[in-house]
Amino acid sequence: MSRSGIRNNGNECFMNSSFQILASSPFIQEFMSRYKTDDTKIFAIINKFNLGKFKAVEIKEECTKIIREHSNSLDAKEKSILEHIINHSADIFIYIAFKDIINKLTEKKIQVINNSLFHSIGKELTTEINYEHLFNGDQHDPHEFICYILDRLHKSKQSKVKISLPPNIDELDIYSKLYHTHFKSRYENDYSYFVKNFYYYMLNCVECFKCKNKTYEVCPNESLCVSIPTIESQDNISLDDCLNDMFKVEIIDYKCEKCGNNEDNRIEKKILSKPKTLIIKIKRYIQQNTFMGVRLVKNNKMVYYPEIININQHICGQKSCNYELYGIINHTGGLNGGHYYSFVKELDSITGKHKENWISCNDSRVNNITDQEAMTSQNAYILFYNLIQ
Structure with a gap:
């Protein structure tokens, strides 16, 4: 079996295509390997106190009850784990259900996987975090779903850590200072493996046209959302064209904090810290004026994407940033419908490298495809690149 498929129980292709890529x-x-020991301890507590018999929404109350009634017999580690479950119960159980699907896809023992357990747990738990619409049985955006999943995974392992600034921080360049200072303030109380190994930083630099004063804004990021630009060669639009359009210098409406000038000030965007994984969403929906008003329409133009992409020009400092494509989520149809499916390269569990062949994952249907098919999809919507070390 080359790859397990996933049953579509109704409008779940946005989930299934995401699972296959992830x-x-x-x-x-x-991430799963890093927390393997941690997961074993959590499962031991779940089994010891028979927490599996309760609904996911009841776990928090039950753990509180266990701490209250068994305070004299619990050791410090058990109490700490129970308190972690109380504080992150929704995130932990969504992570457990997600991990079960990923493990089944990796093991390839089942021809078609059923994601109904994940769906039921997600539906039960998302009401308190305002993502219940992802589990209401309608079609949704895989990009939103992936961002939701990654945030839940991060929060399931969230902890406080001590982050020290480099002793020579005053000697570093402005970009390094911004990174280290913001990283400490943002993540010291909100840390997980994702912080260093998935999330990265974007930098916005606003320069005053008159006095040349620069103002910096730093923000965490997990994906790039690029528009399809309007260029002369409409039939030959590349992913580089999209990235160049996103990172172009623009004139903005901004009042300089130093001199008060509000004319011709410009903003420049850069990637501040090198991503290990580069997720690029092609924004295919554009506003169009019609006799009935403004409406969203899909832009079906072909965007040519390379197998290897270099983003050196869009990143701060002298860094070698070559990335290799390993996954594509495709979309056919329009705004209020259509279908999602994915092209993916399998990850070798021994070497940790991607295999050469491409696989098409279309819900329960899985088959090998050629490189040409994978690299020339007019339906490409989200591209997944991995840093070449």
Whole structure:
């Protein structure tokens, strides 16, 4: 069996295509491996106190009850794990259900996997975090779903850590100072493996046209959302064209904090810290004026994407940034419908590298495809690249 498929129980292709990509994503496998011992301890507590018999929404109350009634017999580690479950119960059980699907896809023992357990747990738990719409049985965006899943995984392992600034920080360049300072303030109380190994930083630099004063804004990021630009060669639009359009210098409406000038000030965007995984969403929906008003329409133009992409020009400092394509989520149809499916390279569990062949994962249907088919999809919507070390 080359790859397990996933049953579509109704409008779940946005989930299924995402699962297939994430199962072949090195950062997901590394995340699960990093917390293997931690997961074993959590499962031991779940089994010891028979927490599996309760609904996911009841776990928090039950763990509180266990701490209250068994305070004299619990050791410090058991109490700490129970308190972690109380504080992150929804995130932990969504992670457990997600991990079960990823493991089944990796093991390839089942021809078609059923994701009904994940769906039922997600539906039960998302009401308190305002993502219940992802589990209401309608079609949704896989990009939103992936961002939701990654945030839940991060929060399931969230902890406080001590982050020290480099002793020579005053000697570093402005970009390094911004990175280290913001990293400490943002993640010291909100840390997980993702912080260093998946999330990265974007930098916005606003320069005053008059006095040349520069103002910097730093923000965490997990994916790039690029528009399809309007260029002369409409039939030959490349992913580089999209990236160049995203990172172009623009004139903005901004009042300089130093001199008060509000004319011709410009903003420049850069990637501040090198991503290990580069997720690029092609924004295919554009506003169009019609006699009935403004409406969203899909842009079906072909965007040519390379197998190897270099983003050196869009990143701060002298860094070698070559990335290799390993996954594509495709979309056919329009705004309020259509279908999602994925092309993916399998991740070798021994070497940790991607295999050469491409696989098409279309819900329960899985088959090998040629490199040409994978590299020339007009339906490409989200591209997944891994850093070449």
